Amino acid sequence: MTPNHLDEAVDRALREIMGAEPADDLAQRVLREISAPLSSWPRRTLTLGLAACLLLLAVATPRILRVWRSDSPATMVSTRVETPGTPERTPATPPNAASRDARGASGPGPATDVAEETASASARRVTRTSSPAARHEHGELPQVIADARRTQGASALEPGPAEALAVEPLDPIRPIRVAPVIQAPFRIDEIAIEPLEIEPLQVDPLSSATQQ
Amino acid sequence: MLSTHRVTAPGPEPPSDLDLVRQAQAGDTAAFGQLVERNRRAVFRAALAALGNPSEADDVTQDTFVTAFRKLRSFRAESAFRTWLLAIAWRKASDRRKSVMRWLRRTRSSANSGDDVFDVPERLPSPAPPHDEALAAADMQRTVRSLIAALPRKLRDALLLAGSGEYTYDQIAVMLGAPSGTVKWRVSEARRLLRAKLEAVGYGTNMRTAGAANAGSPTGFERPESNRR
Numbered sequence: 551m552t553p554n555h556l557d558e559a560v561d562r563a564l565r566e567i568m569g570a571e572p573a574d575d576l577a578q579r580v581l582r583e584i585s586a587p588l589s590s591w592p593r594r595t596l597t598l599g600l601a602a603c604l605l606l607l608a609v610a611t612p613r614i615l616r617v618w619r620s621d622s623p624a625t626m627v628s629t630r631v632e633t634p635g636t637p638e639r640t641p642a643t644p645p646n647a648a649s650r651d652a653r654g655a656s657g658p659g660p661a662t663d664v665a666e667e668t669a670s671a672s673a674r675r676v677t678r679t680s681s682p683a684a685r686h687e688h689g690e691l692p693q694v695i696a697d698a699r700r701t702q703g704a705s706a707l708e709p710g711p712a713e714a715l716a717v718e719p720l721d722p723i724r725p726i727r728v729a730p731v732i733q734a735p736f737r738i739d740e741i742a743i744e745p746l747e748i749e750p751l752q753v754d755p756l757s758s759a760t761q762q
Numbered sequence: 763m764l765s766t767h768r769v770t771a772p773g774p775e776p777p778s779d780l781d782l783v784r785q786a787q788a789g790d791t792a793a794f795g796q797l798v799e800r801n802r803r804a805v806f807r808a809a810l811a812a813l814g815n816p817s818e819a820d821d822v823t824q825d826t827f828v829t830a831f832r833k834l835r836s837f838r839a840e841s842a843f844r845t846w847l848l849a850i851a852w853r854k855a856s857d858r859r860k861s862v863m864r865w866l867r868r869t870r871s872s873a874n875s876g877d878d879v880f881d882v883p884e885r886l887p888s889p890a891p892p893h894d895e896a897l898a899a900a901d902m903q904r905t906v907r908s909l910i911a912a913l914p915r916k917l918r919d920a921l922l923l924a925g926s927g928e929y930t931y932d933q934i935a936v937m938l939g940a941p942s943g944t945v946k947w948r949v950s951e952a953r954r955l956l957r958a959k960l961e962a963v964g965y966g967t968n969m970r971t972a973g974a975a976n977a978g979s980p981t982g983f984e985r986p987e988s989n990r991r
Contacts, residue, residue: 556957556965563906564925570816572806572823577798580827581791 621696779843787834794834798827801844804928805851808937811922812855814911822858826851845936848929852937902965909959913952920948 573579777785777793779800785793805826809819830847837846910918916938923934924945935942960966 556960557953559902559906559960559965560910560953560956561925563903563910564922565927566903567814567907567910568807568810568922568926568928570806570810570819572802573820576802576806576820576823576827577795579824580798580831581795583824583828584794584831585791 617696617700620700780839783834783837783839783843786831787837794831797843801847802827804844805847807926807928808848808851808923809855811919811926812852812859818858819855822851822855826854829854841936845933848933848937905960905963905965906956909956913955917948917952917955920945921952924949 777796779797782793782797786797802823806819806823809822809826810816813819813822826847830850833850837843910921913921919938920934923929923937924931929937931942931945934945938945940948
């Protein structure tokens with residue numbers, strides 16, 4: 551077989567491969583498609599809808615994650631270990647609190663700092679003083695803590711009027727009756743000890759007068 | 763030199779592509795329908811060369827015409843309408859060829875597809891003895907098809923487009939985004955590779971008798987006049 555014959559064999563194969571014909575109704579299909587401008591409507595709508603969903607997800611995911619982290623059991627336990635009256639935050643304090651502290655130095659101003667500090671202190675007190683049993687007993691407490699922390703996060707992200715608004719829902723949390731329950735045993739002990747310490751003091755002036 | 767064709771041809775001349783494009787740009791969908799009829803085979807075969815599957819090529823052809831209609835206002839007649847159309851078709855076919863979904867579908871059905879024009883239903887045959895000429899020719903065609911499918915993509919694209927007989931080298935160059943000289947070299951290189959591989963699998967000089975036997979037969983390897991370049 552000569553090279554010429556091989557070329558002819560290739561040509562024949564090419565004709566077979568490329569010899570297929572388009573469908574007869576192609577022109578009709580095309581005209582139908584271009585005559586119906588709404589035919590591409592669902593595709594466009596789906597594309598736009600998908601893009602909008604992705605955008606919403608991208609915006610909402612950080613907030614969702616922040617709330618989820620603040621409600622996680624690890625955060626609850628580590629926050630509960632805090633000693634009463636300790637002004638420092640525990641490492642388990644939400645990261646936005648640290649950023650808020652950093653921002654406070656050169657932040658929006660003294661009034662805003664006070665508002666933020668009040669809000670964070672209220673939230674800390676509630677978290678610190680409520681035992682798991684109390685939280686179960688008052689079923690609203692975890693929700694209150696979540697709301698407080700969510701408000702903290704919102705105030706950290708949106709300085710200005712949002713911070714002032716963030717304080718308002720936290721104020722009613724202060725008189726929660728859980729705090730006296732925890733403090734009560736310590737006060738009773740102090741009352742029991744104090745009379746014992748006072749008695750020798752009453753003796754001292756007499757002895758000193760005798761000596762004089 | 764005067765043309766006798768013009769004197770003897772009855773009736774008005776059909777409108778040119780450009781005339782139809784102008785009418786379609788003015789909103790005449792029937793004019794665009796004529797453009798579709800004139801160019802559908804060229805567009806279809808370009809898509810077929812890229813995809814190797816008539817069904818997918820049909821989808822791409824339809825998509826190409828719809829896209830062309832929507833972008834018709836941007837057509838400035840800087841090139842021929844067919845060239846512009848073929849560029850759109852090739853881009854769409856290439857995108858489809860790269861798509862992940864197509865790759866997954868091909869992978870899933872690679873065992874028993876049989877849809878693609880490159881598919882070879884049997885294993886690569888060894889050269890058949892010349893006692894049955896038709897069988898030997900069919901075996902050889904299967905071999906050539908499988909070898910064409912195995913060519914590097916750039917060489918195969920150029921070879922298939924040139925071998926379809928639908929396009930000029932300039933049109934192929936626009937489609938492939940390569941200079942016309944490069945396209946010619948690719949076609950020539952593809953043919954050289956195919957010859958070498960055919961000789962390597964036994965269709966070389968030792969098959970001279972088969973070639974001689976096929977020379978005068980209707981199913982032989984005579985190259986038709988329409989395909990000579």
